[in-house]
C-alpha cells in the first residue's frame with residue numbers, strides 16, 4: 001500500500017470515529033449532541049474570551065491542537081493532516097510583461113504554482129484556465145505550447161490578446177469542461193489552478209481515460225457539483241460526506257478585516273435572532289432560508305426581523321413586538337455558535353485532505369505515481385494543496 005493510501009485509510013477511520021464533532025452545525029442546532037458527551041469541553045469553550053475564539057476559528061491547526069488536548073483520540077490527526085511544501089525550482093526572470101492585468105494575489109499564486117511544478121516535455125493543457133494566466137506563465141517558463149480550455153468566451157478573447165503580446169504559443173479553446181469529449185488528449189501535461197469541484201474531478205477521470213502523462217492540480221470548491229452526498233472517485237467506504245461537509249472543507253478564508261468581521265458577526269446574530277423567532281412562533285426546529293438581501297442588514301434589527309417574517313410567511317406584527325428581546329438573544333446565540341463552532345472548524349483541513357486523498361487514490365489506482373504537497377503559504381490562498389501525478 002502506498003504512503004498516501006495508508007494515510008487515507010487512517011484518516012478515514014479517525015474522521016468516521018469523530019463524525020459527531022464535525023458533522024453537527026451549531027448554527028442549526030441549539031446544542032450539538034457532542035455537548036452532552038463532553039460537558040467539560042463545552043463549558044470551557046463557552047467561557048473562552050473573544051480574542052481566543054477569533055484566533056481558534058481562524059486557525060485550523062491551533063483549533064485542532066486545542067481539541068486534541070481534550071480528546072486523546074484525536075492525537076494522530078495533526079500528523080495526518082499536515083502536508084509538507086512541494087520542492088521548488090526557482091523561476092527564471094520573465095519580467096513583468098506576463099503579469100499585465102493579473103491581480104497581485106493571483107500573480108503570487110501562479111508564480112508559486114509554477115515553481116512547484118516540473119515540465120514533462122509534453123504540450124500543456126490549462127484546464128478551466130480563465131484568461132490563461134497560469135498557462136501563459138508556464139508557456140513562457142518552459143517554452144512549450146499551451147492549450148487553455150475555458151467556457152467563458154470573453155475570458156478566452158481577453159486571454160488571447162494577452163498571449164499575443166508575448167513570444168509564446170497559447171491556444172484558447174472555448175469549451176464546456178463538463179461535456180467536452182476531445183480534451184484532455186493523450187500524452188498531455190494537464191495543469192489546473194482552482195478548477196472548482198466537478199471541474200477538477202472531470203479533469204482527473206477524463207484525463208486518466210485519455211492517457212494524460214502528467215497532472216499538476218490545485219483543487220478548490222469541492223462541494224460544486226455534489227448533489228446530496230459526495231461520490232468518492234476511488235470508491236465508497238464507510239465514511240460518507242454530505243454536500244455541507246464538503247463545503248466545510250473550504251469555509252476557511254483568509255482573515256477578515258475588523259470591519260468585515262463586525263459585519264459578519266452582526267449578520268449572524270440577526271439571522272440567529274430570526275431563527276429563534278421562527279422556532280418560537282412556529283414550534284419548528286431550524287429550517288434553512290434563502291440568502292438575505294445585503295440591504296436588509298443595513299436597517300435596524302426590528303425592520304430586518306419584520307422583512308424576514310413577511311418573506312417567510314410569518315407575522316411581521318408579532319416580529320415587531322418581540323424584536324427587542326430577540327435581538328439580545330440572537331447576539332447571545334451568536335457568541336455560543338462562534339465558540340461551539342471551533343470544534344467543527346478544527347476539522348476543516350482534515351476534510352480537505354480526505355477529499356484530496358480520494359483524488360490521489362483514484363490517480364494511483366489508474367497507474368500514476370502521486371505526490372501531494374503545498375505550493376504556497378495559506379495567506380496567499382487557503383486552497384494551497386497541489387496534487388502532482390505522473391504516469392508510471
Ligand SMILES: C[S@@+](CC[C@H](N)C(=O)[O-])C[C@H]1O[C@@H](n2cnc3c(N)ncnc32)[C@H](O)[C@@H]1O
Pocket residue numbers: 106127128129130131133134149150151152155175176177178192193194195196199
Ligand atoms: C476559479 S476560476 C480559475 C481560473 C484560472 N485557473 C485561474 O486560476 O486564474 C475557474 C474558471 O473555470 C471556468 N469554468 C467554469 N465552469 C466551466 C466549465 N464548465 N468549463 C470550462 N470552464 C469553466 C470559469 O469561467 C473560471 O474561469
